[in-house]
Amino acid sequence: MTGDTATATVAGTPVAARAAGAGAFRRKLPGRVVLLLVFGFLYLPIAVLVMLSFNDSGLPTAWSGFSTRWYSALLGNSDILHAAWNTLVVAIFATLVSTILGTLLALGMETRRRKSNGLEALAFAPMVIPDIVLAVALLTFFSRLGLTMGLHTIIVSHVVFDLAFVCSVVRARLKNFDFSIVEASRDLGASGWTTFWRVTFPVLLPSIVAGALLAFTLSVDEFIIAFFTAGAGRSSITLPMQIYSMIRFGITPEVNALATIVMGVSATALLISQWLNKEQVR
Amino acid sequence: MSFNATRPNLLAAPGVAWLATFMVVPCLLVLSYAFFQRGVWGGIEYTFTLENFARVADPLYAKIFLNSARIALTTTAIAILIAYPAAYAISRAPRMRQPILLFFAVLPFWSNYLIRTYAWMVLLNREGLINNMLRSFGYTGEPLSLLYTEAAVITGLVYNYLPFVILAIYSTLSRLNPELMEASRDLGAGPVRTFFRVTLPLSLPGVAAGGVFVFVLSIGNFVTPALLGGGRFQMVGNLVYDQFLTANDWPFGAALGAALIVTMIVLLFVQARATARASGESREAQA
Numbered sequence: 001m002t003g004d005t006a007t008a009t010v011a012g013t014p015v016a017a018r019a020a021g022a023g024a025f026r027r028k029l030p031g032r033v034v035l036l037l038v039f040g041f042l043y044l045p046i047a048v049l050v051m052l053s054f055n056d057s058g059l060p061t062a063w064s065g066f067s068t069r070w071y072s073a074l075l076g077n078s079d080i081l082h083a084a085w086n087t088l089v090v091a092i093f094a095t096l097v098s099t100i101l102g103t104l105l106a107l108g109m110e111t112r113r114r115k116s117n118g119l120e121a122l123a124f125a126p127m128v129i130p131d132i133v134l135a136v137a138l139l140t141f142f143s144r145l146g147l148t149m150g151l152h153t154i155i156v157s158h159v160v161f162d163l164a165f166v167c168s169v170v171r172a173r174l175k176n177f178d179f180s181i182v183e184a185s186r187d188l189g190a191s192g193w194t195t196f197w198r199v200t201f202p203v204l205l206p207s208i209v210a211g212a213l214l215a216f217t218l219s220v221d222e223f224i225i226a227f228f229t230a231g232a233g234r235s236s237i238t239l240p241m242q243i244y245s246m247i248r249f250g251i252t253p254e255v256n257a258l259a260t261i262v263m264g265v266s267a268t269a270l271l272i273s274q275w276l277n278k279e280q281v282r
Numbered sequence: 283m284s285f286n287a288t289r290p291n292l293l294a295a296p297g298v299a300w301l302a303t304f305m306v307v308p309c310l311l312v313l314s315y316a317f318f319q320r321g322v323w324g325g326i327e328y329t330f331t332l333e334n335f336a337r338v339a340d341p342l343y344a345k346i347f348l349n350s351a352r353i354a355l356t357t358t359a360i361a362i363l364i365a366y367p368a369a370y371a372i373s374r375a376p377r378m379r380q381p382i383l384l385f386f387a388v389l390p391f392w393s394n395y396l397i398r399t400y401a402w403m404v405l406l407n408r409e410g411l412i413n414n415m416l417r418s419f420g421y422t423g424e425p426l427s428l429l430y431t432e433a434a435v436i437t438g439l440v441y442n443y444l445p446f447v448i449l450a451i452y453s454t455l456s457r458l459n460p461e462l463m464e465a466s467r468d469l470g471a472g473p474v475r476t477f478f479r480v481t482l483p484l485s486l487p488g489v490a491a492g493g494v495f496v497f498v499l500s501i502g503n504f505v506t507p508a509l510l511g512g513g514r515f516q517m518v519g520n521l522v523y524d525q526f527l528t529a530n531d532w533p534f535g536a537a538l539g540a541a542l543i544v545t546m547i548v549l550l551f552v553q554a555r556a557t558a559r560a561s562g563e564s565r566e567a568q569a
């Protein structure tokens with residue numbers, strides 16, 4: 001930041017501007033190299049996986065031509081289709097419940113007169129508690145109650161962390177929310193209910209959708225908690241559980257295709273979520 | 283939405299009730315199991331005991347604890363060493379570009395953990411990409427066994443948690459007052475000295491916060507050691523997994539889980555105290 005302002009003041013003459021430009025380039029170079037390396041590290045393994053999913057032989061040894069046969073193989077695999085369906089059911093219900101509860105929690109927390117440390121900790125905890133701890137806690141809880149575990153217990157468990165993330169996204173929006181327009185609406189005679197639906201809700205909507213998309217992605221990708229709360233048997237297996245059992249003992253070409261689809265869906269949802277979040281800041 | 287006193291509590295109530303029922307109560311329940319005995323057939327016998335906690339300190343398990351702490355610590359150190367320059371570079375990029383760079387740095391973190399780990403199985407395999415590349419560069423020896431090593435486990439953990447550390451460090455760097463760095467430069471310190479004496483110390487809270495989470499998430503991991511370590515490297519997470527799903531010794535598993543949470547709380551507390559003290563000192567220095 002300091003460098004930019006200095007450049008701006010010196011850049012009175014063309015010569016000075018050119019010298020400053022060269023200096024800026026030299027100053028920016030290390031940063032660019034670092035970013036290139038780190039982004040390479042983050043994205044190359046994923047890129048390799050995506051490319052491999054279109055490799056005819058399915059093996060990482062050699063490129064044997066472009067093919068979508070591994071994608072067709074997925075469509076013929078009833079285990080995977082079943083797991084994909086379960087994942088969708090879990091993610092949709094968990095997203096619906098957590099979006100409503102998370103939004104209400106955000107509204108409650110941001111309209112309070114005084115910040116409550118207990119409430120802050122409660123809403124923060126699900127985002128930082130190690131998955132394995134929450135997973136065994138829920139397994140213990142459900143089995144103590146004598147519940148038969150299945151998709152419903154996965155949904156209930158996913159809502160725990162999903163709602164915390166929805167809450168944090170919506171709260172971020174509420175922090176920049178001008179509450180005087182709510183008061184204006186009330187002063188003009190609108191009821192609390194009308195004010196909510198006509199004033200507050202439209203302003204919050206993009207962040208609510210962004211939070212919902214984040215919750216959906218988290219739920220689709222979540223493995224550990226689902227694994228512990230799915231109960232015995234294959235009937236309530238989800239996609240990450242299916243992937244885990246497939247990759248446990250080595251690499252299989254079908255997983256490459258499946259992984260590409262799952263990551264494509266996640267990335268799309270996250271891009272839309274991010275775009276909605278950005279739109280509303282303007 | 284008027285600002286009366288009960289409305290906010292009413293709005294928060296359903297979410298609070300859900301978290302209380304399905305997070306607080308289950309965590310307390312599993313914690314209470316740690317104080318009971320394991321039944322003969324694997325169930326719970328409700329007799330008070332501290333034996334499970336004593337077993338955590340048993341040399342056999344203490345060794346696993348220490349070994350996984352070492353792996354987690356190495357992971358944390360490497361992650362910070364890679365994440366810091368990245369976060370610094372993002373914080374120095376033009377303001378308009380920062381959110382986009384940050385978004386793409388964090389994007390992998392939100393996607394499927396298993397798939398990101400699996401990508402490394404593909405790369406490190408004996409028939410994998412890295413061995414293939416070595417061969418195409420003229421390497422003719424035995425393919426390297428890169429998979430199922432401690433290095434593979436650490437690589438996988440670093441890869442998975444790196445975005446999180448970048449985010450944590452960036453968030454403190456972006457909040458630093460640029461005037462402090464300017465003042466340092468005005469007082470004659472060079473860029474290197476300014477970095478080490480001003481920027482770095484002020485950004486340590488972010489480094490510490492990111493570090494604590496990587497450490498705790500790594501030590502409690504069971505997926506990466508199973509996939510990239512081939513089950514040869516036990517972390518505390520694997521122990522917990524075994525107690526609940528194979529050994530059927532829930533009280534001991536509960537004690538291990540409690541040890542994990544206590545480790546995290548202690549580290550976060552230490553980090554918060556150190557941060558508070560550091561910011562107190564810098565305020566004194568400014569005064």
